Amino acid sequence: MMGGWYGNGWGIGAWVAMALLMLIFWGGVVTVVVLLVRRPHAGERPAAPQPPHQEAERILGERFARGEIDEQEFTAKRAALRRQE
Template sequence: MMDGWYGSGWGIGGWIVMAVLMLIFWGGVVTVVVLLLRRPHPGQGFAERPAQDEAERILNERFARGEIDEQELTARRAVLRRRE
């Protein structure tokens, strides 16, 4: 009798599909926001470099600039590696 706008919908199936699609949409939005906030900033990685690597890098730079000689470089490097 009433074959109007209200009577020809998807019924409960339409509501379920809409609810699932909304969950997928908002889940995607939240995922993108979290990934953008957690990404490493320039000059940073996900994991910090160990202090020993940083110390050896500084020693190598000092040797390259001529601040320390080869004997001091090898002695200090040996001390750093002994701490492992």
């Protein structure tokens, strides 16, 4: 006879190698699917960054809300920002 069902097979090392290769394969498949789903589609544009004056007004509003500047200073600086547009 040939030594049973397992015979002179590759042994446990082959089973470990096959398991690792299977994990790598399925990990690659999942990665490709995720990348395909998350990529930007044709016709879609990335969000445009806000103009600098809008960002400055947001920061100015935050400073006013925290009490770092008073209403008069807030109004004057906001008017100055809007004149620069």
